[in-house]
Amino acid sequence: MTASLDNPVIYKADELIASDIDAYLDVHQHKSLLRFITCGSVDDGKSTLIGRLLYDSKMIFEDQLATLESDSKRMGTQGQDIDFALLVDGLAAEREQGITIDVAYRFFATEKRKFIVADCPGHEQFTRNMVTGASTADLAVILIDARKGVLVQTRRHSYLAKLLGIRNIVLAVNKMDLIDYDQAKYDAIVAEYTEFAASIGISDFTPMPISGFKGDNITEISPNTPWYNGLPLMAHLETVALDNDADQAKPLRMAVQWVNRPNLDFRGFSGQIATGTVHPGDAIRVLPSGKTTTIKKIVTLDGELQEAVAGQSVTLCFNDEIDCSRGDVIAAADNPPEVADQFESTIVWMADDALVPGRSYWLKLGTQMVSATVQAPKYTVNVNSMEHMAAKTLELNAIGVAEISTDKPIVFAPYAENHALGGFILIDKISNATVAAGMLHFSLRRAQNVHWQATDIGRDAHAMLKNQKPRILWFTGLSGSGKSTIANEVEKALHLMNRHTFLLDGDNVRHGLNKDLGFTETDRIENIRRVGEVAKLMADAGLIVLTAFISPFRAERDMVRAMLPEGEFVEIFVDTPLEVAEARDVKGLYKKARAGQLKNFTGIDSPYEPPEHPDIRVNTVEMSPAEAAEYIVRQLMPLK
Structure with a gap:
């Protein structure tokens, strides 16, 4: 019996044979992976939706299901209904309060694709957690309670999703069962969101009416919404196009995570390829030093490769003994990224203590760690009106544009072009706590035009x-x-x-x-x-x-x-x-x-x-x- 994507095999324990297991694992291994988040305002049903996806994709064991049914009765759910949110809200405080506090990551798979979903908190005070979940996502499901419409956190999370470069957005109007599947109310919500989305640069999104609790339009089209002509949510998640091909078409960029030198006969540079492809013989440039060489071989645990592409973790060996260490970036020799020490950036402040302009923080960008200072913000963004507001600092959850200076040049790319070389975090030097996340937009002209003049008398x-x-x-x-x-x-x-x-x-x-x-x-x-x-x-x-x-x-x-x-x-x-x-x-x-x-x-x-x-x-x-x-x-x- 042979497994395929179109003809999955359901095994019984006594039927398992090695070839079947290998075939099934090979099919599963080569499925594409979609990372997505659910976000929106408080009580929009994010955790319930994820629980429903896990339940419908048969990713719950029998003992978990029994516990879920027991917890649902204890927490007040009546009849045969299951409180799917309890599958995701793992913290005791989350279950007691009925809210999501921390980002919960869950894995599930269907015949066509593997998924990692992050359930992000809806409360404004936990916006920092939403940024964490969204930083690696390919798609965002923005949930809206059909009874309440577009709220402040809907706008905030949509703006953050756009800011963090998430191109695929699903507008899931949830709890349609509580408004009797009213098409007019649904259309009004979509129209309001469309107007807001256009104001922040979101020109394309996929709206759908759903009920995470009842299962409407989750895995199958619901008879309760005959006026809806789109796909159910699961089908959309299985078929939405990913950006892997686009990343492979970009110039080579790989941040060095580790210098691999197990003995005197081997020296390689390990990391994950952020963009581009690489082959033995390719000319590369190591930044910030600018030294050039060619690739001798590409090494992995499974042996040598003739080609490596974006998303793969590899070890690259050079034909010449040039200096390269953790924090350096290996790039295409004829199309390297920029190196600078002053930038304009957008910063999402995530700490209770406000930004102190001029104070030195650690800036971590990929594998690079440098000391950095942030100037007073040029402005902060009002997520309701998109108005630019004057500000002297950044408070908790504030989003602002400010200039950043580093104590030495770093290798970067604008975040819109390369998330790996454009996204950074700021770390407090005293507490070692992450206080902000940010996106570099461009280097300042003075960073490129002002150079250190060498003198003979030092x-x-x-x-x-x-x-x-x-x-x-x-x-x-x-x-x-x-x-x-x-x-x-x-x-x-x-x-x-x-x-x-x-x-x-x-x-x-x-x-x-x-x-x-x-x-x-x-x-x-x-x-x-x-x-x-x-x-x-x-x-x-x-x-x-x-x-x-x-x-x-x-x-x-x-x-x-x-x-x-x-x-x-x-x-x-x-x-x-x-x-x-x-x-x-x-x-x-x-x-x-x-x-x-x-x-x-x-x-x-x-x-x-x-x-x-x-x-x-x-x-x-x-x-x-x-x-x-x-x-x-x-x-x-x-x-x-």
Whole structure:
């Protein structure tokens, strides 16, 4: 007996033979895979629809079915009806509240295709989870409750689906049984959605009237909607065209995930081909270095290939020993992607804490990980009206357009052309939490037009002339802790030792370079960024630079440390308790802050994040400024 796509074989346990199993597995293995999401507003029936698809595709075991029937009765479902949502809502909190909280992934298959479906939460507070589910989807099923019509989350999820590049959209008007399958109401909903979809650039979608609970138009055309002439949902999912062929027609792009070197005789570069095809002998270019070579062979676990295409995970071996490592991108030699360090992007903010413009975050794009800063948004998008709204930051679930700068060039492509090289996430450097997802649109002209000018006299020559190793001595602590006094004493001691120094003091800098900045969190970050850049230039000139700034945030101190070679940034924590610093109150600032006359004052209404592992720590309760300075100089020795 032979299995085929058109003639599947149903086996009994005692009929199984090896050839039949191999034939069946071969057919199953070569089925196409469709990844899709269900999304929309709260209680639109997303989980119920997925449960119905699993049930109708016979992907439920007998013990699961028995449990489902028992749970349905316990949760209040009457008669023979089954609460299909319980198949998907796996968390206890989801079952108790009757809502979807986390993204639930389910696998099922039919005779024609395999599916991975993501059930996305409808609540606005879980929009971040919807973005996660949609990031790998080929198709989106936007559900609408026939009784309620187009809602805010319908618009939000549709906009996000468009933003994330999902080209196939099904508008499933659900719960038709609750409006007696009224065609006029259905047509009105489709018309309203059509007008909205056009405003966000969705020109083509497939509407259908369904009932996930009753099964109307899910696997078969329902007699309750004789006026509907389209396919049932399952048939549409089985036959919708995928973009695999389009990806294969694009230029070669493969991000290197791993350098495979099991022994001295083998060296290959492993990853998944994002777009294009590759053959032995093809000319390729490794970016960002730009080095070129040709492909020697294509290796997989099943042996060598003569061709590899988009979607395949392979190891590529080169004919020449050129440098290539994780994070690099292997591309067609005659059609490489761009390399830049400044971009315009759309960002979906996913964290409870708002974006802090100028703060340094980790940016992960494919296998590349770099430090990045986000400027204040150009605007945010009102998903109801598509109006561009002025904004200074991005709050939870906000969608905005902003410029991003990275600390070194990265390989990218516009998201519309290549999701793998255009989609990124931002990670908080302190908590390691993912705070945003985004799409790169294009590099800024200044990123392409401004180049680093090489000079013959470098930092090593400057340092040798001064007979010292450049350093930045970064004094941090509360106002009144004694930073400036101690830094001044340290500079005097270094001067007597014939060291070339310069002291940057927080108050002095604000008289000139940073006179335009206030004391908001954003301004404080920009203050430190500018000081860090100036201090770096001075270190490049061979100087020992002393800086005395509160610099309250760890992320910004780490940002300056990352600008310098290893060992040249010395964080000195002037550790003074708040009550001691406030008791000194040399400038009368604490008194004003307590009286409400001075806003955003560190330690009072603005936080101070003390160093967790400072290079040098001095306690000004136990030491005088002179003693602290002497201790610091001893710790710095030798200075060469």
